[in-house]
Amino acid sequence: MTSASRRYTVVAAILLAITVLCIYFYFNPESGRLFPRCPFLILTGFQCPGCGSQRAIHSLLHGDIASAWHFNAVMLLFIPIVAILLIAEIKREKWARFYASVNSRYVIWGIAAILLLWGVLRNIC
Amino acid sequence: MTEYWAIINENQEGPFSLDELMSLDITADTPVWCAGMEAWAWAADIPEIAERLTSTGTVEIPPIPDTPFIPEIPVSGTLQEEPAKVETARNTPGIPAGKCPPTYLVWAILCTIFCCMPLGIPAIIYASQVTSCYRNGDYDGAHERSEKAALWVIISFVVGLTTLPLQIAFSLL
Numbered sequence: 001m002t003s004a005s006r007r008y009t010v011v012a013a014i015l016l017a018i019t020v021l022c023i024y025f026y027f028n029p030e031s032g033r034l035f036p037r038c039p040f041l042i043l044t045g046f047q048c049p050g051c052g053s054q055r056a057i058h059s060l061l062h063g064d065i066a067s068a069w070h071f072n073a074v075m076l077l078f079i080p081i082v083a084i085l086l087i088a089e090i091k092r093e094k095w096a097r098f099y100a101s102v103n104s105r106y107v108i109w110g111i112a113a114i115l116l117l118w119g120v121l122r123n124i125c
Numbered sequence: 126m127t128e129y130w131a132i133i134n135e136n137q138e139g140p141f142s143l144d145e146l147m148s149l150d151i152t153a154d155t156p157v158w159c160a161g162m163e164a165w166a167w168a169a170d171i172p173e174i175a176e177r178l179t180s181t182g183t184v185e186i187p188p189i190p191d192t193p194f195i196p197e198i199p200v201s202g203t204l205q206e207e208p209a210k211v212e213t214a215r216n217t218p219g220i221p222a223g224k225c226p227p228t229y230l231v232w233a234i235l236c237t238i239f240c241c242m243p244l245g246i247p248a249i250i251y252a253s254q255v256t257s258c259y260r261n262g263d264y265d266g267a268h269e270r271s272e273k274a275a276l277w278v279i280i281s282f283v284v285g286l287t288t289l290p291l292q293i294a295f296s297l298l
Contacts, residue, residue: 115238
């Protein structure tokens with residue numbers, strides 16, 4: 001990607017993120033309709049690791065961390081992790097060692113284990 | 126006059142004359158190739174380029190005890206002091222050595238949480254193999270896993286997006 005097209009992509013991504021956050025701020029996914037339902041939950045009846053994220057984001061945007069934790073605790077925990085990984089992704093060329101260390105297989109296995117365990121535990125507990 | 130090719134920001138660029146090449150953003154870690162060479166080599170390993178790298182600035186690859194296969198940005202010292210151990214690790218014949226290919230891990234996580242959970246998991250598995258292969262010096266393997274990780278991210282994203290109307294329709298029931 002050239003630097004110009006990369007810049008447009010970044011701007012488009014930021015605008016999209018702001019739009020989505022505005023929607024989740026002004027509308028409550030719990031009461032309001034038109035919010036997508038999890039296909040995994042519809043098909044299997046089990047909650048997937050991401051279930052409750054929409055409600056959690058809505059709560060978080062209103063400063064209600066306790067509710068956000070209640071709706072999806074792992075999503076809340078993953079916000080800083082995703083932020084660090086996103087920075088590493090953006091700075092992949094310049095900070096090659098930082099990228100390699102946050103993308104080490106132990107980190108990735110840990111993330112996969114947390115997501116899978118969460119997906120199982122939230123359905124049996 | 127010898128013509129040089131270099132891999133800059135993951136793109137193969139060239140041909141350049143030596144002067145043109147040196148005017149680009151070349152570091153000791155830039156893969157360079159010219160006619161007569163069997164394989165791509167690091168800029169620091171090609172005498173005529175290394176000479177000019179050292180004349181403009183000082184170049185050295187510090188020893189990396191924990192992560193031996195990850196190229197380092199040169200900091201200080203001279204090229205001649207480069208440790209032999211790092212030298213052999215970087216000169217894998219026939220493979221254009223370079224930076225670790227992207228793992229797409231962050232996108233795999235976002236897809237797992239927000240798109241379609243089962244399809245994000247293979248992307249995460251492939252992401253872990255990218256760094257494993259890269260650390261073992263298997264650059265081809267790392268690139269292959271990187272592409273597969275990207276493929277699964279795209280699959281889960283597309284499945285998530287195409288079923289979105291259906292997911293919204295279910296919310297109206």
